[in-house]
Amino acid sequence: MTKAFQTSAGIMLAPAVTLIGIFVLLPMLLTIWLSFQDWSTQTPFSEASFVGLGNFREIFGPTSIGRDFKAALLNTAIYTGLSVILILPLSIAFGLMVYQRDVAGGTALRTVLFSTYMVPMIAVALVWSKLYSPSEGPLNQMLGLIGIGPQPWLSSPRSALVSIVFLNVWQQVGYFTVLAIAGLTQIPGSLYEAATLDGANRREQFRYITLPLMRRTLLFSAVIAIINAVQVFEPVALITQGGPVGSTNVLTYHIRRVGIERAQGGLGSAMAVMLMLSLIVVVCALFAFVNRKDSE
Amino acid sequence: MSSATRSLSRKRPSGRKALLATLMLLVAVASAFPLAWMVLSSLKTPAESMQVPPVWIPRTPTFEAYEKVSGVINVGRSMWNSLVIASITTAGILVTSLMAGYAFAKYHFAGRSLLFSVLIATMFLPPIVTLIPLYRMVGSIGLTASLAGIIVPNLANAFGIFLMRQFIAGVPDDLIDAARMDGASELLILFKIVAPSVAPAIAALALFAFVYHWNSYLWPLTVLQGNADSYPIVISLSRLLSYNRGAVNTGLVMAGATLAVLPPLVLFVFLQRFFVDSIVGSAIKG
Numbered sequence: 001m002t003k004a005f006q007t008s009a010g011i012m013l014a015p016a017v018t019l020i021g022i023f024v025l026l027p028m029l030l031t032i033w034l035s036f037q038d039w040s041t042q043t044p045f046s047e048a049s050f051v052g053l054g055n056f057r058e059i060f061g062p063t064s065i066g067r068d069f070k071a072a073l074l075n076t077a078i079y080t081g082l083s084v085i086l087i088l089p090l091s092i093a094f095g096l097m098v099y100q101r102d103v104a105g106g107t108a109l110r111t112v113l114f115s116t117y118m119v120p121m122i123a124v125a126l127v128w129s130k131l132y133s134p135s136e137g138p139l140n141q142m143l144g145l146i147g148i149g150p151q152p153w154l155s156s157p158r159s160a161l162v163s164i165v166f167l168n169v170w171q172q173v174g175y176f177t178v179l180a181i182a183g184l185t186q187i188p189g190s191l192y193e194a195a196t197l198d199g200a201n202r203r204e205q206f207r208y209i210t211l212p213l214m215r216r217t218l219l220f221s222a223v224i225a226i227i228n229a230v231q232v233f234e235p236v237a238l239i240t241q242g243g244p245v246g247s248t249n250v251l252t253y254h255i256r257r258v259g260i261e262r263a264q265g266g267l268g269s270a271m272a273v274m275l276m277l278s279l280i281v282v283v284c285a286l287f288a289f290v291n292r293k294d295s296e
Numbered sequence: 297m298s299s300a301t302r303s304l305s306r307k308r309p310s311g312r313k314a315l316l317a318t319l320m321l322l323v324a325v326a327s328a329f330p331l332a333w334m335v336l337s338s339l340k341t342p343a344e345s346m347q348v349p350p351v352w353i354p355r356t357p358t359f360e361a362y363e364k365v366s367g368v369i370n371v372g373r374s375m376w377n378s379l380v381i382a383s384i385t386t387a388g389i390l391v392t393s394l395m396a397g398y399a400f401a402k403y404h405f406a407g408r409s410l411l412f413s414v415l416i417a418t419m420f421l422p423p424i425v426t427l428i429p430l431y432r433m434v435g436s437i438g439l440t441a442s443l444a445g446i447i448v449p450n451l452a453n454a455f456g457i458f459l460m461r462q463f464i465a466g467v468p469d470d471l472i473d474a475a476r477m478d479g480a481s482e483l484l485i486l487f488k489i490v491a492p493s494v495a496p497a498i499a500a501l502a503l504f505a506f507v508y509h510w511n512s513y514l515w516p517l518t519v520l521q522g523n524a525d526s527y528p529i530v531i532s533l534s535r536l537l538s539y540n541r542g543a544v545n546t547g548l549v550m551a552g553a554t555l556a557v558l559p560p561l562v563l564f565v566f567l568q569r570f571f572v573d574s575i576v577g578s579a580i581k582g
Contacts, residue, residue: 008482012399016392019452030429120511123553182576259428
């Protein structure tokens with residue numbers, strides 16, 4: 001490596017590294033620093049005063065600040081868990097439908113599924129709020145046709161969060177289907193040929209060839225699905241405002257409300273740090289789980 | 297698909313094929329239904345959209361709602377703002393990603409893998425984690441309430457660098473070395489030789505970035521703080537609902553939503569090949 005190329009490397013990297021450094025890495029470090037400070041978002045960073053673990057004690061404490069945060073953390077965990085549990089199996093099922101060649105129309109199905117991923121979440125939220133409308137919405141009308149009574153959907157604390165999971169799954173599953181197809185194309189056809197010669201039926205082939213060889217794809221999908229799910233914001237901000245009775249108060253919405261709208265920057269940052277830590281723990285656990293399975 | 301699996305498939309009973317075809321149709325219908333409902337509802341009369349039980353197909357389709365929507369929000373201005381935000385952000389991402397991707401793919405320098413890992417890690421950082429200090433930072437350099445405040449923090453991202461590195465790594469070194477012999481500068485080599493040979497990946501990244509930033513809501517909402525002149529269409533759309541809460545004209549909201557959905561959806565329909573390829577590429581190579 002000559003000196004000239006060291007300079008070139010510096011020039012090539014400068015724009016991206018500077019921008020990401022200033023607008024991603026620096027704010028991330030500031031969030032961590034602010035989580036130990038008492039600081040109002042309306043004031044300069046220099047106004048912050050050190051409070052040690054005070055913010056963390058408060059967000060896990062018995063006051064309303066603590067109760068709201070812990071509820072938001074739990075809501076986000078439920079929302080994320082349900083999203084992943086629905087998206088992964090559906091993405092494999094839909095991926096197999098697109099990939100198979102017995103029935104024509106796979107590519108068209110992929111187009112339809114993936115197109116929803118292009119739709120702005122704000123439009124998704126608006127449209128689904130009308131679909132869910134208890135009296136004027138088509139969903140309860142269709143349920144009525146098959147003899148199921150009207151559901152409260154977004155208007156009941158018992159069903160609001162799940163209703164938002166459904167619209168999230170509807171929007172995202174096409175993207176994960178494409179990931180699943182990418183995984184399926186990586187499985188050598190010769191494995192299925194050999195299994196067929198050995199007399200394995202389709203179910204056995206799926207169980208012993210497809211699923212194990214899709215493990216890496218599923219891990220990747222799970223990580224992306226988790227990162228996407230904790231970002232849910234539009235349906236909550238637009239339709240439910242965290243309600244009814246706090247049942248859809250998820251972290252992205254809650255952190256923004258505390259840290260920006262109420263300008264409690266220190267508390268909001270402590271919540272953001274907890275979100276980051278939870279993500280790191282969950283993602284590491286997933287990797288450890290899959291690696292252990294691999295070595296078995 | 298190999299010939300063996302094909303011949304296998306011929307042995308499948310036709311009953312199972314019919315079942316599979318039915319399932320596929322059901323999935324497609326369920327997936328397309330919400331958007332179809334959106335478009336149909338935007339064509340209803342106000343009376344029709346309030347009917348219980350709901351009417352599916354408007355009896356006398358009307359563009360009334362589309363005309364009215366412009367009276368509530370500034371559609372032209374909002375669409376223009378979205379176009380400006382998405383285009384400039386995309387252009388910035390393309391340039392910064394190409395340059396950094398080239399450096400990571402073709403240069404050896406101290407700390408390369410460490411720097412790359414740090415950058416890639418930011419890909420997994422949800423935006424809310426940096427939102428509070430970023431809001432303050434952008435405010436203190438006087439960019440709040442402006443399009444620049446939305447655009448500038450997003451001019452580079454890790455996904456773009458990752459994607460470009462993956463594809464530029466596949467460009468033969470001989471090609472680059474030959475150009476160097478001819479005395480071409482590194483920037484010239486990047487934009488005249490390397491970039492054209494990874495054109496499909498560039499197209500994919502451009503489309504991804506454009507759609508992502510057309511649809512983006514959290515950051516513009518936080519930065520703009522009520523400056524209606526700078527609203528992108530997605531924010532104007534959310535204002536439509538709060539206006540609508542009293543007036544209850546679903547058609548209006550659906551017309552607005554249809555307008556906002558149209559540009560990313562049209563781009564996708566014409567260029568989906570690139571979208572799909574780049575997702576597949578980033579998943580397999582990653």
